[in-house]
Amino acid sequence: MTRFAPSPTGDLHLGGAYVALASWWMARRQGGALVLRVEDIDAPRVVPGSAERILEDLRWLGLDWDQGPLVQSERLPRYARALETLQSQGLVYPCDCSRADIARVASAPHLGEETVYPGICRELDPARPMKRPPAMRLRVPDARVSIHDALAGELSQNLARDIGDFVLHRGDGIYAYQLVVVVDDLEMGITDVVRGIDLLASTPRQIHLAQLLGAAPPRYHHVPLVLDTDGQRLAKRTAGAHLRGLREAGVSPEEVLGELAFGLGLTASPEACSRDEVLRSSAEQLAPHTLRIPARWSARRSG
Numbered sequence: 001m002t003r004f005a006p007s008p009t010g011d012l013h014l015g016g017a018y019v020a021l022a023s024w025w026m027a028r029r030q031g032g033a034l035v036l037r038v039e040d041i042d043a044p045r046v047v048p049g050s051a052e053r054i055l056e057d058l059r060w061l062g063l064d065w066d067q068g069p070l071v072q073s074e075r076l077p078r079y080a081r082a083l084e085t086l087q088s089q090g091l092v093y094p095c096d097c098s099r100a101d102i103a104r105v106a107s108a109p110h111l112g113e114e115t116v117y118p119g120i121c122r123e124l125d126p127a128r129p130m131k132r133p134p135a136m137r138l139r140v141p142d143a144r145v146s147i148h149d150a151l152a153g154e155l156s157q158n159l160a161r162d163i164g165d166f167v168l169h170r171g172d173g174i175y176a177y178q179l180v181v182v183v184d185d186l187e188m189g190i191t192d193v194v195r196g197i198d199l200l201a202s203t204p205r206q207i208h209l210a211q212l213l214g215a216a217p218p219r220y221h222h223v224p225l226v227l228d229t230d231g232q233r234l235a236k237r238t239a240g241a242h243l244r245g246l247r248e249a250g251v252s253p254e255e256v257l258g259e260l261a262f263g264l265g266l267t268a269s270p271e272a273c274s275r276d277e278v279l280r281s282s283a284e285q286l287a288p289h290t291l292r293i294p295a296r297w298s299a300r301r302s303g
């Protein structure tokens with residue numbers, strides 16, 4: 001059982017389509033199912049209509065799914081229950097720190113790393129008057145969580161030192177990504193998570209949460225990010241990055257599938273191919289490399 005879990009914060013770009021194809025292939029290859037999950041939990045970032053557009057773009061590409069779309073904003077009681085379970089274990093505390101409060105105490109993060117929460121509220125009375133509506137944080141142990149990622153290899157983090165007590169429910173009332181993704185993956189019986197490598201650093205946190213919630217975490221397969229023609233991360237404005245723009249510029253779904261399947265190591269060349277040809281791939285597993293947007297696409301500027 002795999003899932004594709006786009007956030008409806010804009011149109012589907014090639015990086016998303018790369019992950020979608022990889023999850024779809026893995027589900028089909030295992031004879032399992034693919035769940036489509038709309039990760040709209042962070043309401044202020046949601047772009048109205050983008051979930052529908054993402055589904056349309058996936059269908060245009062020729063992908064299908066077996067369950068869903070399941071929509072996170074319709075699943076709030078499940079996240080509340082999980083938070084209560086953790087609270088009942090004494091693992092959750094309120095934190096009314098502002099970003100500035102944290103920045104004053106925390107050591108400056110190294111490049112590309114997140115700020116480690118320095119535990120300011122950890123030992124304070126949870127019944128004290130709060131400066132603002134508090135976030136709820138998880139007490140993490142001073143212990144290592146190691147993962148073996150099927151594609152990215154080994155990663156080991158000390159949760160207390162590398163991550164700190166992280167947020168499960170934000171002060172603005174929104175459940176945090178880290179919590180909801182784990183609740184959903186467990187409840188949907190996901191065995192294999194395929195997603196972009198930008199989420200690798202979140203994985204030890206998610207494994208730890210799964211264990212606290214009493215379940216075995218899924219296997220993880222982190223694929224490289226798709227880059228632009230210059231080797232930079234895709235941005236909203238990157239030419240040729242979005243499926244819709246490619247479609248409007250006359251690129252066929254088979255051309256897109258050909259590039260993506262080749263990037264994932266499923267086919268021998270980036271030539272156009274149908275979804276059935278991708279399925280006939282003799283590959284035993286994903287063998288992705290970093291895909292760059294072909295220059296011919298970024299030149300075809302459209303919409």
Ligand code: GLU
Pocket residue numbers: 005006007039181194195196199
């Ligand atoms: N919704 C996240 C994204 O679009 C993916 C989360 C996940 O796969 O765990 O980046």
